[in-house]
Amino acid sequence: MHIHALDTYCPGTSPIHRLDPRVKLVLTGLFILTAALVPDREWGAFGALEALVLLTILLSSVGLVRVQRRSAVAMPFVLAALTVAFSTPGRVLWRLPLPGIPLTVTDAGLLRFLSIAARSYLSVQAAILLAATTPFPDLLWGMRALRIPRTLVAITGFLYRYLFVLADEARRMLQAREARSGAPDGRGGGSVAWRAQVTGSMAGTLFLRSYERSERIYMAMLARGYDGTVRTLSPPSLRLVDWIVGLLVGMLLAALLLLTFDA
Amino acid sequence: MELCVDVRNLWFTYPDGREALRGINLSVSPGEKVALVGPNGAGKSTLLLILAGLLRGQGTVRLFGEPLNDGNLKRMRSRIGLVFQDPDDQLFSPTVFDDVAYGPLYAGLPEEEVKRRVSWALAQMGLEGFAERLSHHLSVGEKKRVAVATVLSMQPEILLLDEPTSGLDPRARRRLIGLLAELRQTMLVATHDMRLVAELLPRTVILDGGRVVADGPTEEILADDVLLENHGLERP
Amino acid sequence: MLFSTTHPTPTPMHIPDGFLSLAVALVGWVVAAVGVGLALWRSREALGERQVPLMGVLAAFIFAAQMLNFTVAGGTSGHLLGGALAAILLGPWAGILTMTTVVAVQALLFQDGGLLVMGANITNMAVIACLVGYGVYRGVRLLVGERRWSLLAGGFAAAWASVVAAAAACAIELGFSGTSPIGVALPAMAGIHALIGIGEGLITVGALALVSRARPDLVEMGRAGSVGGFRWALTGLAVALALTLLSPLASPHPDGLERVAEDLGFIEAAQEAPFEVIPDYVFPGLSNEALATIVAGVVGTIIVFGIAVGVAALYRRRVAVEA
Structure with a gap:
């Protein structure tokens, strides 16, 4: 694990x-x-x-x-x-x-x-x-039980699940940048403005991948019967x-x- | 006997103009286990998405004898279990339990039945005791098995698997093939893993350029070196 | 190390518990509840069934994008906050929703920002950042027209304004709570974030440039659900004005504030500033000082807005002549 x-x-x-x-x-x-x-x-x-x-x-x-x-x-x-x-x-x-x-x-x-x-x-x-x-999933159903809007809690649940997936993608991008730039701290030349813009295009790439992932996830949800409602088991x-x-x-x-x- | 899947002259074009399927014909009888092989971009994944009612092409798609349409879409989906290639797309809930319970919950089953289905499906995939685990703590092999469990809990009649063994190390791969061999459902498996095909799937369909170019017993197809070579495949 | 995180160091924007008075924290919750309630409803209308997976994954994107950092100088690094980027790419309502869940998870999971004051943090970083950012973006696009150039300029201005507005709101809340005198907190927060905002602007431009090249349809997606750029520009302006109106009221210890200003020499400096249009921020001819300060703030905001409109009009005329 x-x-x-x-x-x-x-x-x-x-x-x-x-x-x-x-x-x-x-x-x-x-x-x-x-x-x-x-x-x-x-x-x-x-x-x-x-x-x-x-x-x-x-x-x-x-x-x-x-x-x-x-x-x-x-x-x-x-x-x-x-x-x-x-x-x-x-x-x-x-x-x-x-x-x-x-x-x-x-x-x-x-x-x-x-x-x-x-x-x-x-x-x-x-x-x-x-x-x-x-555990965060327990906090989520706790929030639901405390009458926080179900849609908001459901979105927070997705955020938590994909936070780890996308954080790993972000880390791989940073590693790839460092491997190319040759400097351990990612300085790798250029002005601050240039470095900020490069970081921006990394964020853009990450956005596109995330967007496409959300489309696949939506299909995976539909395939298992998703109908736009948020359903959960009743809490103990x-x-x-x-x-x-x-x-x-x-x-x-x-x-x-x-x-x-x-x- | 009634066919599970009956596809006639199926065409599909993506919005960007790419033709993914060009006149597919395919029928699958209950209990058959069929391999869908072919180079990348041959249309394997697209075909699976259409069979699950997630994309719509031109031509006829009949499932269990009924033409697939808006009216029976939801009912048909509950009889079909589609497992996506990337388990991070398939497992969208924070915990394993939530994910395996998702299908039964949206099928409107009572809570006790949902819980029973979850433990049954996890046991089928050798995942006893995994219910409370967090999806992001699982290894790739475990994720792939949980992904299959998420559709088994719906007790579908057909399993559509997209690259079930991709990204697995040899041991995790063996384990998964062993578990899949135990399942009795009709299966349609899109894969590049020719050893999986040889071991698990008695019938093979080769797709290339959006067309079915070969359809027959796996043994015969795998023996035809020229055919395999022509479509970028290799003997296991 | 269970507790070590690769999460970016907290910026002085996530207010922890203890720094706001209960009254300010409650007002924060009220504003946040109204903003988030509207956002839930409007984004549901625009996205339907796709709302949950799309908002959830893109909130995770904002979270992960905040981890992308770049070296500024001397060991410090800059990173994205994301309010303006979210509002431009997803539309203002979906932007508010994603930023809200990001703020909530940062507080619940990483204690980056407090729980009782979460309403205030949502107000600043989700509601205000997205409304001001989107208002400025639509304003710029309205003024200079639909060009690729205006997308990037609008993105930069929106990102900068959203960060500065959120920081100003944060300072005003600290001032109302009696935690940090507004005369110190506002210039300090606005000043620091005027610099941070440049980094935010550059990252936002980099991201928008890439997305608009690869998927121009997605850049337009954020606007699909919201016609009427003019109304959005006005909304952004209204939020900025509201902040301006609140700032002079935000000091429970006006004596202390004045003393600090005097001690630090702010007053002399302000009077000497050669570019000061309105001397000493006090409107001549008005006796009530607080009222005068408010009027000065409003007039200042309108003048800045007017200059922006004028420059844009000149630019448009030149383009028209050249064409």
């Missing part, structure tokens, strides 16, 4: 893996919503949420280090949010030691920035956990344990919010 580089699912049999995908989708959504609702500077609440997500990661046996390494995807935006540290009025903590540029970090600005970073970090860990413990009903976990964690998040707003 070959594992594709684009797979983010970590196979396993942990309790988190076995939880119903609908429950996982809803709880991940609620968790991120809770993080969004917790006001700035409520470090206790942020800490409790982090404890919850760390516990879940441990239960899932996905690996703490892996999740942390992967959560760096949000980094470019953390830099964008850094600007609030400089722009929010408040007590000056630090002055940029450059003559002529009067940039200052304020206490209010710094706390606002840290709150944003905390929310982002919490949310991205939850999303990584969802993808790492739920929720087990008792799924209900219990869903309700418990949901109540936990609600209690956390109530406590935070009460304090």
Whole structure:
């Protein structure tokens, strides 16, 4: 069995893996919503949420280090949010030691920035956990059960299936370009504009192949009775344990919010 | 006995003007296993697409004694299983289960029957335990076998296979030929694999330039070196 | 390495969770739901039964095309975002649909973009990018006529405009959320993406040139379902105007914004800029500053549009004289 580089699912049999995908989708959504609702500077609440997500990661046996390494995807935006540290009025903590540029970090600005970073970090860990413990096809029927338009889910299913096929085609094209250009990084001479246009014609070729493939797939679907409707088997009903976990964690998040707003 | 396939004077021209079929005549009786051989561009794949009702030519195409038309298209398709050459075209669902269940589901079968058909079809192709696998994790050999399972689950009376052994290594190829030999359906197999023809298919039809140039027992055709040479084929 | 991906490094366009306020995230979902709902309905009308396989495979194409990169300089590389290309080749509705599923899969599978803020990301990269891109493309083709040359020029302008518009929308959302002051975020995002947009334009032109040579029928396919280029050009203009109208309102801390602008010397720089048609972005004779800024933005957009029309008209006359 070959594992594709684009797979983010970590196979396993942990309790988190076995939880119903609908429950996982809803709880991940609620968790991120809770993080969004917790006001700035409520470090206790942020800490409790982090404890919850760390516990879940441990239960899932996905690996703490892996999740942390992967959560760096949000980094470019953390830099964008850094600007609030400089722009929010408040007590000056630090002055940029450059003559002529009067940039200052304020206490209010710094706390606002840290709150944003905390929310982002919490949310991205939850999303990584969802993808790492739920096979994408399960997410698809979970989405369908949550009333996302069936056509949209069906299109997403095709995207997922052919993502791997077309990504492999794209990689072969890049390899062929490198083999011809002689430079390992694909630089191979020419101006940036020229290189961009060559990349464009590769994208054009890929488009034509994809279009022709979609025509063959359409015929393969017709041959097996496709009539324009989206049909699927009905999803299995929720087990008792799924209900219990869903309700418990949901109540936990609600209690956390109530406590935070009460304090 | 009634013929499964009866094609009379079938012509087909692609929109770009290329003539793919030029007056094909072909009849297949129930239970026959027929090889469709000939050089690239001879019209083999086009003929299979027309028999599955996906393209329409000029001439008559009768399946199970009825002329193929818009009215009976859907019913006819459920009695015919077409397997495309590229399994990535045939397997368009994220999981093996979804793909094998597709035909029965669109035939309107009850859910229990759909599930039963899926495990039966997978077992037929030696794929027990593959239901939850993701299609993109399969090897080429496994994909080719799942592709056949996706039509077996519809329990068709005729199997139309387009290059079933292309791209397979010797072991995967042997395995597939062994499994196909077990199937009882009427078969029409377009292929370049002359050993597959010799082992599996007692009757051979040679197509060249959109015409049937030979039709007879495989043994006789494979013994005719001049005929094979003239149409770019070789003895296994 | 289960987690290593060959997926391109995240561009500063996929907003992660935590960076938008709940209100902005919800508005994003509303806009996305309306856009995607319309797109589902209209593309179904145009494509019928072929909608699902065609949209699905071409969404996978956009995803894979984003992996095709080219070296820019010093270890950095550029790649396609694809909104304009999708809208031109498939038509605006199908373009929105494919880009929506691409954004959704990027968030669900690779955490490239958040889940709660997915509505906003769909609004920026699918709805706005496709509408602005397609509007500009149809506008250019309307103005300079149906030539191969105009296909490529329209493609370049559409790609550039779609990337800059999506980035501007992203900055406005960050501004409304109080995450990044609009006075910093807007020039920074628009500036970076004005450069990225050049790469996007060149790739889009390369792709369109190849497709129009091999299958000219496919380039026309995107337009089969949508007559009325003028209406599309207006739609693109309207979306751009809406962004302009929103930008001055997007600051919950106007004091902080002004201070930063002053600190960084933006205000002086703006006043010194020799090509500034409307001084200081404030319309003379209007007391309310926010209103004045809006009017200035609108007038600015109309002037740019007018110049484009003028240049195109001159070009057409010259061609007519030569012919």
